[in-house]
Amino acid sequence: MFYWFLKFIALGPLLKVIFRPRAEGVENVPAEGPAILASNHLSYADWLFMPLVVPRKVSFVAKAEYFTSPGVKGWLQKNFFSGTGNIPIDRSGANAAAGALISAKKVLADGELFGIYPEGTRSHDGRLYRGKTGIARLALETGVPVIPVAVVGTDIVAPPGKTFGRWTRPHVRFGKPMDFSRYAGMENDRFILRSITDEIMYEIMRLSQQEYVDMYATRAKSEAKKAEHGDGEQRKLAS
Template identity: 55%
Template sequence: MFYYVAKTFAVAPAVNALFRPWVKGLDNIPEDGPAILASNHLSFSDSVFMPVKVPRPVRFLAKKDYFVKRGATGWVTRKFFDITGQIPMDRSGGRASQDSLDAGEKALREGALLGIYPEGTRSPDGRLYRGKLGVARLALRTQVPVIPVAMIGTDKVQPIGKKVPSIRRVGLIIGEPLTFEAYHDNAEDRFAQRAVTDEIMYQIMRLSGQEYVDRYAADVKRRLEAGES
């Protein structure tokens, strides 16, 4: 109820008036039942624009940092994420990351529309980076369709490091659902997971028109922060 009220009467009117987001392929999202929305990730605002244009509630695997911020702003952020059903994603690897994926799997088995950013973090330069295997694990274990999504222009609205967004138009392209029946019997095989992930990233690249880089975005960010090329 809170999700619909906040979206309908507060967030959506403001976003639609200021940014006039356009969308293509909305009919590719099923009216009910579980599915994964796998999107490129250019800006923090991606997680605002996508839910505004998608009729159904979207539950995101959101960076764990958003759930542990301090101060008044942190408290508001935590409460908003909790109330709207967002799922904290621990990116440290190992058991913690697996627990986060398990929570995403549970949401899918309950019929949710789950949003995930396969790159694992925002692109540092507007290019599309190698996808992590979590999206494939979820897709193969639950056997739900994966819907590729391309956010367009959101990096110009709110690039990394910018807190106040610029007012300009953005877009959203939603591709046809992908199913991976050929891999369902090999859900835990890393080669199968890599093949599925790469196909998802290819479809995102095709929709977004981004240059693809076969490296993890997080590794590139670390190198840039260390002053390496």
């Protein structure tokens, strides 16, 4: 109930009045039944605007710590994250990735929508990075369709490293459902998983019109920090 209260009464109407988000292809999201919404990830605001334009509830996974912290702050944090569609990563998994997969399967088994960012982390420079194959494994093991999604403009509203940026109208585009049933039973083939993931990322790229980089975002961030640190050291030496 808290999810719908935030979406239709407390938070959603305010975001719509202030930012007036635009949406295309919402009809590609099924009116009922499970589906995976695979989106690019430009800003922490993505998980606010993408579900805002979808009539149905969209669930994401979040760190279990957000739901288990003690005290009043922990209680408020737990209610906010659960109320905005987030669910804790299942700790019965061998690692975070396995736990996220278990949690996602539970959402889809209940016939709901599950949102995922295949890049695994936010883009630090606005480009689209290589997708991780967990989404392909999830699609094959559950047999549900994948809806590619592009969120544009959220990196202007809330740029990386900042709480607020400049005003703009975020734009959310939904592509046509992608069916991978032809690969049923091949979820342990790493070449198939990579092929499916790349196919999904291509559709996200087409919708978002971002420049694509065939490198994981975490590695790109690390290399950017190293380069920035090196430039800083050179400037110190030069001065």
